[in-house]
Amino acid sequence: MSAWEVVIGLEVHTQLATTSKIFSGASTAYGAEPNTQACLVDLGYPGVLPVLNKEVVRMATKFGLAVNATVAPRSVFARKNYFYPDLPKGYQISQYELPIVERGELFITDADGNEKRIGITRAHLEEDAGKSTHVGLGKHSGIDLNRAGTPLLEIVSEPDLRSAREAVAYMRKIHTIVRYLGISDGNMQEGSFRCDANVSVRPRGQEELGTRAELKNLNSFRFVEKAINFEIERQIEVIEDGGEVVQETRLYDSDKNETRSMRSKEEANDYRYFPDPDLLPVEIDAAYIEAVRETLPELPDAKQQRFVDEYGIRAGDATILTASRALADYFEEVVAATAGKPQGVANFVIGDLSGALNKGGLAIEESPVSAKALAGLLDRIKDNTISGKIAKEVFEAMWAGEGLADDIIEAKGLKQITDSSAIEAMVDKVIEANPGQVADYKAGKEKLIGYFVGQVMKETGGKANPGQVNQILKQKLG
Amino acid sequence: MSRDLYQQTLTELAAGLEGGDFSCVELTEALLGRVEQHNEALNAFVTVMSEQALAAAKRADEARAAGNGGVLNGLPLVHKDIFCTRGVLTTCGSRMLEDFVSPYDATIVERLASAGAVVLGKTNMDEFAMGSSNETSYFGPVRNPWNADCSPGGSSGGSAAAVAARLAPAATGTDTGGSIRQPAALTGTVGLKPTYGRVSRYGMIAFASSLDQAGVITRSSADAALLLGVMAGFDERDSTSIDHPVPDYTAALSQSLDGLRVGIVKQHFDEGLDAQTGAAVREALSVLEANGATLTEVDLPNIDLSVPTYYVVAPAECSSNLSRFDGVRFGHRTENPEDLFDLYCSSRGEGFGAEVKRRIMTGTYVLSAGYYDAYYLKAQQVRHLIADDFKKAFETVDVIAGPTAPTPAFKLGDKTDDPITMYLNDIYTIGANLAGLPGISTPCGLVDGLPVGLHLVGPHWGEETLLRCAHNYEQLSAWHFACPGDFE
Numbered sequence: 001m002s003a004w005e006v007v008i009g010l011e012v013h014t015q016l017a018t019t020s021k022i023f024s025g026a027s028t029a030y031g032a033e034p035n036t037q038a039c040l041v042d043l044g045y046p047g048v049l050p051v052l053n054k055e056v057v058r059m060a061t062k063f064g065l066a067v068n069a070t071v072a073p074r075s076v077f078a079r080k081n082y083f084y085p086d087l088p089k090g091y092q093i094s095q096y097e098l099p100i101v102e103r104g105e106l107f108i109t110d111a112d113g114n115e116k117r118i119g120i121t122r123a124h125l126e127e128d129a130g131k132s133t134h135v136g137l138g139k140h141s142g143i144d145l146n147r148a149g150t151p152l153l154e155i156v157s158e159p160d161l162r163s164a165r166e167a168v169a170y171m172r173k174i175h176t177i178v179r180y181l182g183i184s185d186g187n188m189q190e191g192s193f194r195c196d197a198n199v200s201v202r203p204r205g206q207e208e209l210g211t212r213a214e215l216k217n218l219n220s221f222r223f224v225e226k227a228i229n230f231e232i233e234r235q236i237e238v239i240e241d242g243g244e245v246v247q248e249t250r251l252y253d254s255d256k257n258e259t260r261s262m263r264s265k266e267e268a269n270d271y272r273y274f275p276d277p278d279l280l281p282v283e284i285d286a287a288y289i290e291a292v293r294e295t296l297p298e299l300p301d302a303k304q305q306r307f308v309d310e311y312g313i314r315a316g317d318a319t320i321l322t323a324s325r326a327l328a329d330y331f332e333e334v335v336a337a338t339a340g341k342p343q344g345v346a347n348f349v350i351g352d353l354s355g356a357l358n359k360g361g362l363a364i365e366e367s368p369v370s371a372k373a374l375a376g377l378l379d380r381i382k383d384n385t386i387s388g389k390i391a392k393e394v395f396e397a398m399w400a401g402e403g404l405a406d407d408i409i410e411a412k413g414l415k416q417i418t419d420s421s422a423i424e425a426m427v428d429k430v431i432e433a434n435p436g437q438v439a440d441y442k443a444g445k446e447k448l449i450g451y452f453v454g455q456v457m458k459e460t461g462g463k464a465n466p467g468q469v470n471q472i473l474k475q476k477l478g
Numbered sequence: 479m480s481r482d483l484y485q486q487t488l489t490e491l492a493a494g495l496e497g498g499d500f501s502c503v504e505l506t507e508a509l510l511g512r513v514e515q516h517n518e519a520l521n522a523f524v525t526v527m528s529e530q531a532l533a534a535a536k537r538a539d540e541a542r543a544a545g546n547g548g549v550l551n552g553l554p555l556v557h558k559d560i561f562c563t564r565g566v567l568t569t570c571g572s573r574m575l576e577d578f579v580s581p582y583d584a585t586i587v588e589r590l591a592s593a594g595a596v597v598l599g600k601t602n603m604d605e606f607a608m609g610s611s612n613e614t615s616y617f618g619p620v621r622n623p624w625n626a627d628c629s630p631g632g633s634s635g636g637s638a639a640a641v642a643a644r645l646a647p648a649a650t651g652t653d654t655g656g657s658i659r660q661p662a663a664l665t666g667t668v669g670l671k672p673t674y675g676r677v678s679r680y681g682m683i684a685f686a687s688s689l690d691q692a693g694v695i696t697r698s699s700a701d702a703a704l705l706l707g708v709m710a711g712f713d714e715r716d717s718t719s720i721d722h723p724v725p726d727y728t729a730a731l732s733q734s735l736d737g738l739r740v741g742i743v744k745q746h747f748d749e750g751l752d753a754q755t756g757a758a759v760r761e762a763l764s765v766l767e768a769n770g771a772t773l774t775e776v777d778l779p780n781i782d783l784s785v786p787t788y789y790v791v792a793p794a795e796c797s798s799n800l801s802r803f804d805g806v807r808f809g810h811r812t813e814n815p816e817d818l819f820d821l822y823c824s825s826r827g828e829g830f831g832a833e834v835k836r837r838i839m840t841g842t843y844v845l846s847a848g849y850y851d852a853y854y855l856k857a858q859q860v861r862h863l864i865a866d867d868f869k870k871a872f873e874t875v876d877v878i879a880g881p882t883a884p885t886p887a888f889k890l891g892d893k894t895d896d897p898i899t900m901y902l903n904d905i906y907t908i909g910a911n912l913a914g915l916p917g918i919s920t921p922c923g924l925v926d927g928l929p930v931g932l933h934l935v936g937p938h939w940g941e942e943t944l945l946r947c948a949h950n951y952e953q954l955s956a957w958h959f960a961c962p963g964d965f966e
Contacts, residue, residue: 040582044802046575046809047562047584047681049716079798081845083822090801143806272845274854277688277795279717 005204006232007212008161008197012174014153014184015128015192016059022127022151023050023093030190034144038130042149044088049278052077056125056151057282059183060100061292063153066177066299067120069104071289077125077279081272085143086130094154096273099124100282106177107301108169109319110162118170119158126152147191153183159198159209164228168221171195172323176300180325194219199231201239210235211245215252215259227252231259303328311335311342320350326364330371337375340382348378352392356399369398377405389462390414417464420472423456426464427472430455441477449473483508484644485961488553488701491647495542495552502542502552506535506596509554512645513598516965520621522630522639524559525567526599534596541594550708551594555648558637559600560607561587561692562681570683571603571615571633574803574810574829584681585713586650586692593708598646601636605831606800607657607685609633610903611893614833619890622665623962624928628887631661631903637695638665643965648705649695654685655788656883656907658693659919663882663931666921666960668948669695670702673938674914675720677706678713684799686792687718689911698958699920699949703727706941722939730942731949735769738947741776741875746906752885755930758923759881762932765954766879766947776871776878780863784908785901787864790844790857791912796834797841803829836897865913872937877947881906882919882931910935920948921957929960 021028024041041048064071078096104120130145155174161167175193178184186193195218200210215231218224230252235245249268250259298306300322307318307328322328327349334345353374357367377394380386386394386409397408409415417423430452431438441448449470456469483505486494494500510528517523531554538552562568562580569575583591591597604614612620612635620635622628623643630639634651638661641649651658653671662669671693682692694705707728712721742763747756767773805811805825812824830838844853871878883903893900910917915935922932932951936944952958 043807045582045807046568046570046578046580046683046802049680049718051715051717081798081801083801083804085804085806085818088802088807090804091798270847272798272842272847272850274794274798274845274850277686277718278684 003204004201004232004236005206006162007159007200007202007209008164008167008228009159010157010161010167010171011196011198012155012157012171013194013196014155014174014178014186016056016151016153017182017184018053018055018059018151020053021149022053022056022125024149026149028150030187030192032146034133034142034146036146038145038148042088042145044090050093050276052279052282053151056153057100057284058292059151059181060123060125060153061284061289062181062183062296063123063155063178064101064104065289065293065296066181067101067104067106069101069120069123071284072098072100072102073284074098075100075124075282075284077276077282078273079276082269084129085141086132086145086148088130088145088148092127092129093276093279094126095124098281100284106170106173108166108173110166116166118160118166121156121158123153123155126154128152153178164225164232167197167228168225171221171224173300176323180297180300182297188219191219195224197224197228197231199228199235200245201232201235211247213245213247213259214249216249216262218252223252223254226254226257227259230257234259297325307331311346313343313346317343317346317350321346324364330364330367333371334375334378337372338378338382340375340378344381345378348374348391348395352395356395368401369395373398373404380405380409384416384418384465385409386414386416387462387466390416414463417460418468420468423460423464423468423472424476426456426459427452427469427476430459431476438477449477452477484512484647485966486647487697488555488647488704489698491553492550492704502535502538502596503532505552506531506554506598509598509646512643516643516645519626520623520639520643520645521618522601522620522636522643522645523556523599524569524571524602524617524636527566527597530566531596531598534591538594538596548593548708550590550704552596553594553648554596554598554646555590555650555705556598556601556637556640556646557587557650558603558634558652560603560652560683561600561650562683563587563597563600566600568600568683569617570607571605571617572829572831572834573616574826576616576810578809580681582681585678585715586709587681589708590650590705595708601634601640601649603636604633604657605834606683606796607633607652607654607690608796608833608837610656610660610900611888611890612636612661613890613894614831616831621890622887622928623965624666625887627889628928629664629890631664631883631887633657633661634669634695635661638662638667638669641665641667641695641697642962644961647697648701650692650709651695652682652685652690652692653907653911653917654689654691654792655911656904658695659907659917659931659933660883660904662695662919663921663933664887664929666924666929666957666962667695667697668699668702668921668952668958669693669919669931670699670706670941670944671910671917672706672710672941673916674911675718676722676916676939676941677709678711678716678719680713680715680719684795686795687799688795689788689792691911699918699945699952700728700731702918703731703945703949706945725942727942727945730946733946735766735771735947735950738766738771738877738943739875740766740771740773740947741871741878742773743776743778743781743878743880745778745781746880750884750902750905751881752925754925755881755883755885758925758930759879759932762922762951762955763879766951769950769954771947774875776875778864778867778871778909780860780867781909783860784864784912785905787857787860787912788904788908789840789901790853791861793837793841794845794854794857795841797838797845800830800834800838805829833897861912864909868909868913868915868935868937876936876943877940878935880933882933883907886925886928886930906933914938916941916944918944918948920952921960922951922955923957924960929957
């Protein structure tokens with residue numbers, strides 16, 4: 001065990017999936033021409049005023065309830081003041097002293113396989129800034145304000161995470177929850193889901209926290225893990241070399257896999273937060289909260305437990321299947337439509353199907369093989385029309401768009417040979433052709449049974465029922 | 479028809495237009511002629527909108543002929559240059575917005591226009607409404623029509639001077655600490671600041687968002703009632719505007735003073751008040767009393783803290799509100815900045831005047847880490863105390879009456895070196911802004927040939943009571959008819 005204990009807290013920025021911005025009617029759609037989705041409010045024109053999009057309150061409330069948090073009866077928008085070209089008003093509207101969500105929690109599985117509680121300090125609503133672009137503009141910088149005013153929910157964890165792996169597990173859990181709730185698309189390439197990590201180390205056993213560094217803008221699970229691990233190593237090295245970690249903001253460079261200093265504590269802005277006088281406090285009553293609670297879907301932890309209890313599948317598989325609501329729905333749809341066992345469905349979905357999806361870079365919603373079609377394939381394994389091995393071949397054909405399982409089995413003549421006399425003839429042929437191995441087998445080398453099965457399967461192009469082959473072989477070899 | 483058109487109030491002009499005594503085009507031409515003749519001496523306008531005004535007048539005449547037109551059809555007015563007007567300069571009295579043409583109309587601009595009002599131009603003002611004398615305007619000070627060496631007050635000084643000099647029968651203004659009422663008092667006009675949230679702030683360039691409120695400067699309370707009825711009401715684009723029914727303000731005027739309980743605040747008559755101004759105000763109070771009102775003393779124990787409280791809250795909000803003027807998207811941009819930091823510093827350094835900079839710095843300071851609690855938070859607490867004082871007082875009285883400003887108009891240049899003395903000019907008006915209450919100033923006398931104002935403050939949504947009280951007083955006193963000699 002290392003002499004150092006790692007302490008990590010994450011700030012996850014989740015873009016809320018509203019159609020219009022948090023304080024204006026402009027569209028939030030991604031990828032439009034620069035500055036075509038910024039209205040006068042987003043541009044911070046003189047005289048304009050923000051008006052809160054009520055949908056974001058509903059979404060934040062959903063999140064609060066999902067993580068067992070307190071949804072504040074009264075929360076207040078504040079101004080965070082700083083100058084930057086992509087920040088049109090010279091301040092960002094955020095929540096400071098009174099956030100909408102406080103004191104939540106979620107559970108991850110730690111390295112020992114135990115459930116671990118991670119506290120959520122708060123989650124607050126805020127507007128995103130625009131972005132600066134430097135490509136193709138010579139010595140100038142361009143500003144695109146399409147993103148300015150996009151609603152964000154910033155979710156701040158307690159410093160309860162003890163490794164990069166735990167940080168990733170926590171971040172994945174948040175990712176799963178926000179997508180279950182339908183409050184974010186969680187798209188990391190488009191920046192809809194990103195995080196900052198506060199990382200420090202301290203000698204194991206020490207109560208007092210070490211000095212932390214804040215790693216900015218980590219936009220993939222892999223980068224979170226790599227950046228934190230790099231930073232842990234860096235901090236330990238600094239201390240072991242007799243130096244001191246300084247409080248600062250650091251940027252992760254994924255090309256070089258290193259973090260480097262962006263600004264020190266001394267250079268940090270004084271944001272001069274104060275309540276935004278243009279916006280009223282957000283007031284939420286118990287009836288509202290209950291009405292939102294009614295709309296909550298089954299959440300991942302509950303679903304995982306139900307999959308184990310109801311379908312009898314392995315817990316680990318249930319975790320994988322419930323990582324996304326769409327995948328879980330797919331699984332349940334297949335189970336409902338097939339005579340095959342749920343564990344068999346789980347195996348196929350996690351194995352062949354997920355593999356094909358990954359290879360094709362597709363989401364489950366984009367699978368060319370529908371749940372119903374997959375159920376049709378699994379039915380043919382169940383009723384012994386085909387073997388599991390042939391099923392893979394049929395699945396590939398289905399994936400390629402060659403039709404439904406039954407059509408492919410028919411067209412390719414993949415139907416399993418279950419006629420005993422046909423199999424017997426094949427077995428006889430194999431026995432006759434391998435007198436040496438037969439002698440060895442009879443002399444006690446029983447492992448050779450596999451060899452004989454293989455030979456028979458080869459003769460039949462894999463179509464013989466392997467159970468039957470086994471049985472007949474054993475009979476004949478006495 | 480003996481009186482010239484420019485001498486008539488909005489209410490009189492409405493009747494004349496309705497009766498076909500003159501056309502809106504004739505009226506507009508007459509007033510544009512007045513502006514042409516007198517504005518150079520007064521510097522009340524930043525922009526004269528002759529062409530647009532005549533086109534609007536023509537449309538108003540056509541609408542009337544067709545039997546259409548809103549309640550203000552064909553009635554001329556001017557806008558303080560703080561209100562955004564599409565396609566027309568909106569400078570806010572600043573070099574920062576010297577060339578700024580707004581791409582949209584403020585809500586009140588829109589509402590007045592759809593009621594048929596004809597806009598003659600945009601009026602001069604203290605830069606970003608920060609000032610009490612109109613001397614902080616980038617476009618130079620406005621002169622008081624009663625004495626060209628004097629200030630008309632501020633920040634709505636251009637609006638007040640234009641109305642007092644009969645260049646326009648009515649004007650819009652904004653009031654953050656007295657910026658409608660004080661210039662109204664100093665120019666012998668009527669100035670109404672409504673309850674916070676009564677009139678939309680959308681399109682009104684923000685100074686201090688929690689204090690700013692749009693209102694009007696007119697020559698009578700009846701005219702103020704007419705305009706307020708159009709301007710007031712909920713606006714979904716302003717979250718701080720309140721969805722409260724808009725009454726018939728004009729109907730409220732016909733009620734007498736009988737039974738009206740008028741409160742007097744002792745501190746409003748202490749040593750800071752000019753003796754002759756005090757005498758004029760006391761005389762006005764006795765007129766109210768003689769005509770059915772009762773006078774009682776009320777206590778506002780924390781009112782003395784209103785000026786220091788205001789000068790923490792207002793600069794704090796302004797320091798943030800004015801951050802958007804950074805030279806990036808609109809407004810003044812320095813030439814050839816060396817880098818981003820220089821772009822900010824030089825654009826803002828060149829674009830803002832001294833008073834604006836002073837307030838941005840004050841506001842930045844009071845919001846800074848380590849000072850926030852001692853200044854901003856403390857000021858907010860005191861603000862609550864002041865609001866509570868008013869609330870308590872309004873349990874026993876219907877309006878609180880006193881002087882609008884401590885002295886009549888002062889000489890231009892007199893107070894420019896001493897911001898504190900300048901700030902004290904708003905000592906009687908600031909309380910209403912801190913508490914979000916409506917206030918009105920109506921002329922109540924002349925001191926050495928300069929007008930002074932009677933100030934009335936009401937409870938939230940008390941505009942009807944204020945208008946009723948002021949209107950009754952105007953009928954009994956007629957000070958509001960007084961016209962500066964050079965502009966008769």
